[in-house]
Amino acid sequence: MGDWLYLIIAIAVVGVLTLAGLLTSGRRRKVEPPRGSTEVIVPPPTETETATEAPPAPAVDTAEPAAPTLEKPERSATRMQRLRERLSRSQGGLGQGLLSLLSRDRLDEDTWEAIEDTLLTADVGVAPTQALVEKLRTRLRVEGGQAPDPRTVLREELIELVGTDLDRRVKVTGADGKPGVVLVVGVNGAGKTTTVGKIARILVAEDLTVTLGAADTFRAAAVDQLATWGERVGVEVVRGPEGGDPASVAFEAVKHGVDNGVDTVLVDTAGRLQNKAGLMDELGKIKRVIEKQADVTEVLLVLDATTGQNGLIQARVFSEIVDVTGIVLTKLDGSAKGGIVVQVQRELGVPVKLVGLGEGPDDMAPFDASAFVDALLG
């Protein structure tokens, strides 16, 4: 009889412990289960958290992942310098080509034609190319006195062409204590998710708090990709079910940002362009539901620099759908066509604000006209 009693008590104790264990691990994975089935991924606990919040440590449960150390992203001030080398490597042909042509003893018609071709090949665009050539012709005309230095003239004119009076700041903070909301749009594979991840790192480096919204719900892999970016720097990612409503994820992400007093919410979106009406509906809805919570402070259009004219056409479609406030030009490291900066700004009337210069996590820099031109000229 006594043995039976001990056995029953033992089973009951094991049962209670198991239940408690399940509840604790459930709680640690999710915070405040939000509406619908949107889920907030909590960054892995830091060492101190692990120490104070350790579960009863059942002997069999060895599968608990060790907390990875958080990465310290690079501050943006040093980035352009570091990446300049990469930019000049990919764009060197343009700058060096123009310089050597302009340094010829005699600038005859053939030379001017070659200059024009060089600019067109680099995707500067027809109208800007003609305007630039016209200016160079005028300024480099030798009139009696000493010939002007082609390098100085070319540098000045290129900087002017790229534009120094555009506001290239990315608006990442909101008003009235609300978070800034950055919506990231663009076609498939342009680099949206990577851009969201890289911007998150720039913000973390500036000590801002960030939430990511995985509003690309079409591929499970897209959500995981974003979650990985977030986890590496301890940033929370709000995600929904695969195939769920992107707008509801965006809504929950911004709500999470507002409720937690976060500085910036970055929203990643899907980029299919097969159906303009569908895309318009989706992006329009995302923007509307976000604005029930906080203003969208920035809409960044991500454009792959290697796609040339095709990219431009797609950019135009997006700018018709949403009010794009800035352009992120990615993969400039793999394209010799840096002239696209000039053309896309002209086409869309919005400045290039950031440039992607590699696949590394900190290979993105704020765009700056003179640094860009200096990299071109080597």
Ligand SMILES: Nc1nc2c(ncn2[C@@H]2O[C@H](COP(=O)(O)OP(=O)(O)OP(=O)(O)O)[C@@H](O)[C@H]2O)c(=O)[nH]1
């Ligand atoms: N070299 C280089 N590769 C980049 C850059 N930015 C992004 N990529 C790469 O481009 C590929 C696509 O990037 P994603 O961020 O997944 O693109 P996406 O727009 O989110 O794609 P979808 O979600 O499919 O629409 C990845 O392999 C990135 O590593 C860049 O600046 N330079």
Ligand SMILES: [Mg+2]
């Ligand atoms: Mg993506």
